[in-house]
Amino acid sequence: MSKGNDDKPITAKKFMKEFHRYQKGSITRRHFLGVTGLGTAMAVMGTAAPSLWSGQANAAGELGDRLVFSTWPNYHDQANLDEFTAKTGVNIQVNAFGSNEEMLAKLQAGGTGWDVFVPTNYTISNYVELDLIQELDLSRIPYYDAAANNPKFAGPATVNGKVYCVPKNWGTTGFIVNTKKIKSQPKSWKDFFDVTMGKGSGHTILHDYQLTTIGAALCALGYSFNSIDAKELAEAEALLIKSKPHLFAITSDYQPGMRSGDGWMSICWNGDGTQLNNDLPEMHYVIATDGGEIWTDFYAIPKDAPHLNAAYAFINFMQDPNIQAREAAVHGYAPTDSRAIALQPPSLASDPILHPAENLMNGLEFGAAQTLTDPIRAEVMARFKSA
């Protein structure tokens, strides 16, 4: 290509003229790319891009350039994900899910292409049984320190003596109330459903997630959050269907609805409660007095993860106590790792939403493994949604 063309950019008119010549076949593709500068542009991008994107950590390229990560809404600080990309050259493709069942459905169908995902405590033993996740090589996650993690939260990671995942955060499932709209201070799930079908009619959001939505109804009726008893589930279904005309929405991505003022109450995970409360002080997070969920989320690697090296590098990066503390500052969920908790500012470490008093959590239950695959719970949820 001639030197003259590289000096100044081509004009639009000249470009179109050359383009038409190329279309008509008067000039070759090579000449077209050369004269318009497109060839140069592509050549520059082709050579410069990798060196711009890949840092030292990925010098040999063993991490690849891509990682597919499946997680939950509002659960990460984008700045930390960007930092991982900047350090390693691995671009992260994030998928957000609203329920563990949705993740399980994708994994069961196969060919997800996921490298890392975030399952909740009660699903791990199922995943192991169904042979969908791999045992972790902890030597590749040096930042993980088993001793720093409270076994109450980290326990479900170990199945039959093998470690299948490392903890991410723990939290509670309660509900959020917009106190400007609802003055009656609901304290229990029973109150929650009463207000939904009373003064707050038309403004409640339930999760699109069987565990928490059915669990909330079960608690309101005085049963266990985890019940798989057919009779109790039938009563829970009746309550849910009765409340349906009074709902604003059924969705696990409830923040937009709460922020827009359409939603006055929603089933809520505590970190989302913190996020909402930070921006809108009238949003109060409540741990229900008649029960609810306490949970731990983990990082796990699916059996057929295509970018295994990147997966380990990413999990290790996310286990760095500094990163954990920075994540928690944004998403509002408590780390299980005592090293990360030590790094949190005192305001967060004593935050009642992040670290509720023990006595408030007495009635809370960890999700039970059988709720994930129980056919009645699955069908109750599906029927409620299509009712």
Next chain:
Amino acid sequence: MSKDNKANRWLTAALLTPTSLWFLVMLIFPLIVILVFSFGERAAVGGYAGGFTLEQYANLPSRLKAFQNTMLIAPAGTLLSLIVAYPLAYFLALRVDRKYKLILLVLVIVPFWTSLLVRTYAWIFILGGRGIPTLLEFIGIEGVRLINTPGAVLVGIVYGYLPLMVFPIFVSLEKLDKTLLEASSDLGGSPFKTFMQITLPLSKPGIATGCMLVFILLMGEFLIPAFLGGGKVFFIGNALVDLFLQSRNWPFGAAVSVTLVVIMLITVSFYMRMTLRNKTGRDESLM
């Protein structure tokens, strides 16, 4: 049989092979799988377990509401799209200056350059509490709720499907012989009468195609009701997403799919018979 003829046949067969294979692998085979699955049972942890039972079909009434919603809102959405699209297509085909025609047509397609998901998400904010309802409060109308209602879903449908309705109607109106309109007015026909007796009948093929395109797609729609209906306006498409992606009841999902296909076949064949029956002597195609 001449040699040429034989060669021709081979050529035809060769040209049809890719399409036939495509249909076989991508349509017929999956349909057979769905049919077989629909007589099976849900495996203990979800998915499909073999067997032969009519249980799944017996369970269909539990999704009655979803079928009803779809059968009501899909035709309503089609009709509404038609009402909005026809004047636009008419304007573009007959009224607009040739100079601007192309650019205006492009403007109709421009929204298609962005994903429907993103555009529908934008509607969540427009129809949500901080959007139009806030504007209405300024003029004293309070407590209006737009999002998560059938109305919001209809708005989303008309917005999303408009181009699919506009183009077939535009094409049939553009082909319209304008001397017929002049003749009508020369003979004393009022503009209304001209429209009813000439323009409308001649644009019927476009209307028929547009309606069919929109209706068929709407019957399987799930994104718009999920986003703008907030899980409260539930289509059969949403029930299917649920059955495969949440409760993992593949056999029941398959039975619902088969039922949907049957309903579609009946509706569409009925519709085609209706629209193609009034032959005007010449061959009337759908385009």
